[in-house]
Amino acid sequence: MEGRLKHKVCIITGGASGLGKASAFTFAEEGADIILADVNIEKAEAVKQKIEKLGRRCLVQKTDVTSRVSVLELAAAGMEYFGKIDVILNCAGIARCENQWGGSNWRPMEELTEDDWDKIIEINLKGTFLVNQQIGIEMIKQNYGSIINVSSLSGVIAHKDILGHGAYSASKAGVIGLTRVLAVEWASYNIRVNSVSPGYMDTGMVTRTSSIDGLFEKKIDMTPMKRFGDPSEFARTALFLASEDSSYMTGQNIILDGGYSSW
Numbered sequence: 530m531e532g533r534l535k536h537k538v539c540i541i542t543g544g545a546s547g548l549g550k551a552s553a554f555t556f557a558e559e560g561a562d563i564i565l566a567d568v569n570i571e572k573a574e575a576v577k578q579k580i581e582k583l584g585r586r587c588l589v590q591k592t593d594v595t596s597r598v599s600v601l602e603l604a605a606a607g608m609e610y611f612g613k614i615d616v617i618l619n620c621a622g623i624a625r626c627e628n629q630w631g632g633s634n635w636r637p638m639e640e641l642t643e644d645d646w647d648k649i650i651e652i653n654l655k656g657t658f659l660v661n662q663q664i665g666i667e668m669i670k671q672n673y674g675s676i677i678n679v680s681s682l683s684g685v686i687a688h689k690d691i692l693g694h695g696a697y698s699a700s701k702a703g704v705i706g707l708t709r710v711l712a713v714e715w716a717s718y719n720i721r722v723n724s725v726s727p728g729y730m731d732t733g734m735v736t737r738t739s740s741i742d743g744l745f746e747k748k749i750d751m752t753p754m755k756r757f758g759d760p761s762e763f764a765r766t767a768l769f770l771a772s773e774d775s776s777y778m779t780g781q782n783i784i785l786d787g788g789y790s791s792w
Contacts, residue, residue, distance in 0.1 A: 532560030533772040538611040540564040540603070542594055542621035542660055545572035547732040548679065549620030551760030552767045557585040559768060561616070564607045566592035566660075586611075594621045594656030600663045608667055616771045617664050617676045622653045624697050638695040646696045653700035654707070661711055665720065674720040676711065677770045680704040682728040682786045689751070701726070705782050712780030721779040723770045728786025731757040753788030 539556050543549040544565035553563050557580045565587060567573045573589045580587040588610045593599040607614050625645075636642075657678055668674030683694050684701030705724055712722040729748050749755055766785055769775050784790055 532558065533768065533774065534616070535560030537561045537615040537771070538564065538607070538613055539616040539618060539771065540566055540607060540614055540660075540664060541618045542566045542592065542656070544618075544620065545569045545576055547620065548727065548730060548760050548763045548767075549618065550576055552618055552620065552764040553580060554583075555761065555764035555768055556616075556618075556771065557583045557587075559772070560585070561771075562586040562611060564588045564590060564603070564611070564614070566590050566594070566603050566621070568593060592621075594619075594660055595651045597659055597663070600659045603660075604663050604667055607664075613671055614664055614667050615674060617660060617668075617674070618767055618771065619657045619660055619676075619678045621656055621660075622679060622700075623649060625649075625693075636693055636695075641695050649696040650700050650703075653697070654703040657704050658707060661707065661722070665711070665715065668720050669715070669718045672719050674715075674718075675771050675775075676708075676720065676722040677767050678704050678708045678722070678724040680708070680724045680726040680782060682726050682784065682789060685726050685782070685784060686790050708782065709780045716779060721770075721775070723775070723778060723780065724782045725763065725766055725770070726782055726784045726786070727758060727763050728752065728784075728789045729757045730763055731759055751789060751792070752786070753791065756787065758785060758787055 534556055539561045541549045541553050544553045545567040557563055562585050563580050565573045570591050577587040577589050590603050590606045592603045681701040683698040684705050688694050708722050708724040
């Protein structure tokens with residue numbers, strides 16, 4: 530039985546860890562060749578070695594998604610190495626600025642600094658836009674593509690009793706809006722654009738934030754399935770959107786949250 534992504538080339542931003550890493554393995558297992566775009570080359574190279582053991586080709590490209598020049602270099606490297614790009618999975622993103630881990634830094638909107646707002650919007654929203662735009666130009670030329678943007682449950686709802694999601698929520702809501710606009714504008718080029726809004730997934734980023742002030746227990750209690758999602762569950766959802774299994778789906782946002790938003 531052939532894999533659902535056989536002969537496909539997939540760019541995964543933030544592919545060195547978390548949801549991107551899990552998706553890279555799933556996509557490779559389904560026959561895809563992978564382009565890992567990440568700022569952490571050491572981690573990306575370790576993922577590359579495992580992908581190559583699956584018999585797939587893998588290119589690692591150091592990429593700052595907030596830089597148009599860096600994203601242009603990613604597009605050029607991918608096209609030179611593989612000759613095409615069929616799928617984009619945008620996993621690069623942050624929930625808090627790197628200097629903001631800690632309970633005292635879960636700030637309500639009236640205390641949020643402009644610098645932190647700018648940094649989160651720049652990576653999560655501007656970065657997604659730049660990758661969509663510059664890689665999308667190559668997809669337009671080839672008249673084919675599937676783009677999966679990663680939003681968040683926080684882009685869909687305001688979290689009850691959990692402060693500090695302001696900039697993150699705004700950035701991820703923007704990703705959903707961007708997804709819908711691109712889906713409409715690029716449908717004539719045979720490019721599908723969808724997004725996934727994961728709830729609390731068992732990744733390093735979520736683990737770090739959930740260790741603050743008893744948030745782990747609070748998040749579990751507010752999730753009907755009473756557990757965090759596994760990155761492999763996200764990867765299989767992304768696989769559905771990347772493959773022809775979703776050939777008539779575009780402009781949609783899939784909420785993957787264990788029922789959190791259903792209360």
